[in-house]
Amino acid sequence: MTPKYCSKPVITKTDQLKRAGLYPFFRAIQSSQASSVTVNGQQQIMIGSNNYLGMTHHPYVQEAAIKAIERYGTGCTGSRVLNGNLEIHQELEERLARFVGHQSALLFSTGMQVNLGALSVITGPRDCMIFDSENHASILDAARLNLGATFKYRHNNMESLEQVLSDNVGRFNHCLIVADGVFSMTGDVVNLPEINRLAKKYGAMIYIDDAHGLGVLGESGKGTLNHFGLADQIDFTMGTFSKSFASIGGFVSGSEDAINYIRHSARSFIFSAAPPPTAVATVSAVLDLLMSDPSIIQSLWDNVAFMRQGFKQLGFYCYDSNTPILPIFIGDELRSMEITNYLAEQGVFATPVISPAVPKDESLIRTSYMATHKRSELERVLDVFAKVKSKFTLQSLSQ
Ligand SMILES: Cc1ncc(COP(=O)(O)O)c(C=O)c1O
Numbered sequence: 001m002t003p004k005y006c007s008k009p010v011i012t013k014t015d016q017l018k019r020a021g022l023y024p025f026f027r028a029i030q031s032s033q034a035s036s037v038t039v040n041g042q043q044q045i046m047i048g049s050n051n052y053l054g055m056t057h058h059p060y061v062q063e064a065a066i067k068a069i070e071r072y073g074t075g076c077t078g079s080r081v082l083n084g085n086l087e088i089h090q091e092l093e094e095r096l097a098r099f100v101g102h103q104s105a106l107l108f109s110t111g112m113q114v115n116l117g118a119l120s121v122i123t124g125p126r127d128c129m130i131f132d133s134e135n136h137a138s139i140l141d142a143a144r145l146n147l148g149a150t151f152k153y154r155h156n157n158m159e160s161l162e163q164v165l166s167d168n169v170g171r172f173n174h175c176l177i178v179a180d181g182v183f184s185m186t187g188d189v190v191n192l193p194e195i196n197r198l199a200k201k202y203g204a205m206i207y208i209d210d211a212h213g214l215g216v217l218g219e220s221g222k223g224t225l226n227h228f229g230l231a232d233q234i235d236f237t238m239g240t241f242s243k244s245f246a247s248i249g250g251f252v253s254g255s256e257d258a259i260n261y262i263r264h265s266a267r268s269f270i271f272s273a274a275p276p277p278t279a280v281a282t283v284s285a286v287l288d289l290l291m292s293d294p295s296i297i298q299s300l301w302d303n304v305a306f307m308r309q310g311f312k313q314l315g316f317y318c319y320d321s322n323t324p325i326l327p328i329f330i331g332d333e334l335r336s337m338e339i340t341n342y343l344a345e346q347g348v349f350a351t352p353v354i355s356p357a358v359p360k361d362e363s364l365i366r367t368s369y370m371a372t373h374k375r376s377e378l379e380r381v382l383d384v385f386a387k388v389k390s391k392f393t394l395q396s397l398s399q
Contacts, residue, residue, distance in 0.1 A: 022337040024352055033057060035373045037349055045377045047367040048351035050243035052216050052324050053296055054372025061246060061285040068281030076274035084274030092280050095287055097253050099222055101231025104259035109275045111211055111240025111250035112138040117266030118252045120145035123176050130164050131178040136209055139178055158194045165202040175204040181213035181224030185353055185366060187325030192228045207236040215244020216324060221290045221297055247282040249275035300324060300371035303378060307369055310382040314389055327364040336363035339388055346384040
């Protein structure tokens with residue numbers, strides 16, 4: 001009999017892909033120089049990360065992380081509530097709150113924990129949460145932990161959001177609209193001005209997950225709220241340190257009262273160890289650079305413009321993305337794996353995105369760019385994609 005875990009057969013698509021030599025996940029990176037990595041002894045240009053600013057390898061940032069280890073050690077070995085609270089945690093909270101334009105902020109050990117913890121307590125049993133159908137998985141999981149009702153609206157579709165609001169607002173004490181600032185797979189930006197208008201009209205609160213907007217959008221990378229000039233209108237925003245901030249951890253920000261409430265009620269904050277000193281020092285150093293050197297963000301946007309134009313000339317469809325995430329529509333799932341493997345053979349590290357992350361038959365290769373990609377690396381990537389075009393038959397999506 002075939003053994004089963006959680007009622008799923010053990011022989012899965014995964015095994016079939018492995019047998020066909022097409023399994024593109026868990027590739028072991030032997031060393032990294034940010035814009036390129038070494039895999040199986042081969043150097044590959046990295047276009048599959050979230051390291052938008054390339055700060056993981058900046059000497060100033062690395063030096064700050066090393067100094068933090070020397071001063072505080074490698075870990076906090078406990079929750080902030082008890083033995084794990086460092087002065088640098090509190091200093092960073094104050095800086096991040098100022099950075100995004102809110103009164104107060106609270107650090108967590110991952111961005112996933114921010115969403116699980118904050119979203120499970122901001123609304124309660126008599127409230128409701130309304131979220132975009134393409135929000136990140138951590139928001140969907142938070143909805144399962146939340147004791148109130150949850151509703152979805154169609155992705156970035158404001159008529160659909162208004163319908164959900166008008167059907168439900170009167171039935172609940174509070175409603176919270178939750179959306180990603182920049183959607184992680186397709187790279188599109190939330191329609192925040194319209195969400196804000198609808199929230200005011202129906203008396204709802206707003207929570208923006210800005211994992212992919214911070215360090216990228218707005219003045220000095222202050223994120224999606226700043227990009228739209230709406231920081232003082234939006235109740236909550238969250239960010240993660242696992243992307244532009246070159247580390248691990250996350251934060252939620254909002255009014256002093258709201259953050260104080262989350263600090264004393266979010267279980268993923270209270271019952272988990274504090275972010276390590278290296279992470280805190282890394283984020284602080286990235287903030288220093290963002291505030292003092294505008295050329296970092298300028299280089300990022302120059303690289304994005306170069307790649308967007310290059311893909312357009314080659315005839316690839318990038319979902320009209322206006323961010324460093326440039327997804328390449330492939331369609332067929334198997335084809336996206338074959339192309340990922342081919343890219344790797346040619347020295348380009350990219351990642352396929354398949355169902356359930358995107359609808360079936362809408363597979364894509366998610367490419368993303370860094371401030372620190374060299375022009376020669378980007379030209380090489382475009383050369384390889386030109387070869388993809390002639391080697392594979394590609395579907396087109398009605399654009
Ligand atoms: C939109 C979004 N929110 C939250 C998270 C979770 O962040 P972390 O990696 O810090 O757990 C991610 C990470 O992939 C994300 O893309």
